[in-house]
Each structure stands twice: as C-alpha cells, then as structure tokens.
Amino acid sequence: MKKIKRILIIILSTLLLLSSCSKQNEDNVIKIGIDLKYPPFMYLNENGVPTGLEPDIARAFGEYLNMEVEIINTDFSMLIPSLETGEVDIVISDMSVTEERKQKVDFTDGYRYGKTTALVNKEFYEKNNISDNMDVDTFFHLEGIKCIGLSGTVGTIIPQRYGIEPDEATEIATAIMEVKNGTSNVLVGSYVIFGDHAANKETTEIYLGIPDYATSAFAVKKGNSELLNQANQFIKTLYQEGGLYDQIKEKYDSEIKEIFFDENLGLEYITKMPEWGWYDKNFV
DSSP, X not given: OHHHHHHHXXXXXXXXXXXXXXXXXXXXXXXXXXXXXXXXTEEEOTTSOEESHHHHHHHHHHHHHTOEEEEEEOOGGGHHHHHHHTSOSEEEXXXXXXHHHHTTEEEEEEEEEEEOEEEEEHHHHHHTTOOTTSOHHHHHTOTTOOEEEETTSHHHHHHHHTTOOOEEESSHHHHHHHHHHTSSOEEEESTHHHHHHHTTTTTEEEEOOOOXXXXXXXXXXXXXXXXXXXXXXXXXXXXXXXXXXXXXXHHHHHHHHHHHTOTTOOHHHHHXXXXXXXXXXXXX
16 A cells, blocks of 8 residues: 555655646746748748848847747737637737837837828829928828828828828738829828838829837737836847848848838938938938
C-alpha cells in the first residue's frame, strides 16, 4: 500500500512539474496580431514567413521582453476582437488611434505617422487654382467640393472635421474612379494617395495642404497596464541613436521612396511625428 502511495506521489509530482513547465513556456510567448497583407510593411513572403516593418518591430519587441514571438495573421477588422478574447496579447499593425477605438483598447505612444493628403480631380484642381499653399479651410469650402472616402477612415473623418459630409465608399477603387471621372472631386487618404495619383496623372492632382495626421500605435487589451508600459518603453528605444529605426533605415528607405515616388522620402517620413508645414514640397 505504501509503495502504491509513493508511486502515486511520484506521478502527481511529475504531472505538476510538466504542467508548470508548460505554463512557463506558454507565459514566455507573446502573441502579436498583424494583418499580413500590406507589403512592404506587413505581408507573407514566398515562404509564408511574416515579413516587413511591422514583423521586424514585433520580433524586436519580443527580444526586448526576452520572450518568444508568435505572429498571428489577423484580418484588420478582427484585431480588436482578438485582443478582447485573448487570442493575441498585443496588436502591431499600423492601427491608427481614434476615439472610438480608445473605448475598446488601450493605445501606446505613436510609432508611425500617416500624413493626410488628398487626391483631387484635375479639372476641379485647375478650375479653383488649388495649390499646396491654399489654406485647408479654404480648400474644404471651395464651391462645388464633393468628397468621397472609405468608411471609418481619414477619408471620412477629416472632411467631417472641416464641416464636409463625404460620400462613403467600401472599396478604394470605387472612390478613385469617382475622382477620376469627376463624380466626386476629392478623396482624402494617407501615403497611398501618392500611388493613386501616379497611376492617374492625366485626371488627378495631389493637395498636400492638410495639416492633420494619423498616429499609429500598438494596442493592448483594456486595462493591461503592465504590457502597455513595457511597450511604451520599447517604443522609446526605436528612436534612440542606433535603435531599430536606425538599424533598418537602409532596408526600408528604397521601398518607401517607391511608394511615394519621391527620392527624398524614406523611413523617417512615416516614423517621425509631423510638424506644421510638413506638406511643403521643400520641407524634405
């Protein structure tokens, strides 16, 4: 009987030890949600490996915490729900800070910034003598202005901020087509506007006089102050001399220049907080 008890104690002790090790291993993994379909910043390469700026930042964050990183490929619309359910611990996916999102998650300090631009119908642009020096209030109150934007993005938020109620589109291609043919004459967006204009130079122009910008931050579950503080401390290291942004600058500068069709722009353009007047063509 004593022998059986000793065997049971050994088995129980072994199970507890295995359970403890399993939990320790699980606790040493941080699950990071990223929507991996936006090259060159976040995508799956030909081998199915998460690649780009956000995965690089995610891995560096894991190293900072001395934890293994598991990147969870998550559609953007499901990133916040995945935090709420615990499927991921943190989101690093170019998520801009908005009042609505702040009700659901806690945001870190910014690590990326999206300058606001506008794709303008060329005929409307020339008719109104629009230039980048035109005051933004004047721009949004031009006679006959008709804005279109993607629902829930700066494309609708920014015009509303200046008293304009835009039409809403669910697909970017639809919004671009409307601006091209003049059904709408202004589409507000971020860096993607540069590419949209480059593909439609005969029918569009760019207005760079909007001072508003979007701040992208990491997101954690509401109330997770420990991880939030750790993430904020990590973000500070990104900007230090010799920090991650310095280390990967050369890697991403060329790709970002291609996106903006401008040899003067690089990683700093999307990671440095904008200043009033950033949109001046002589600014960079």
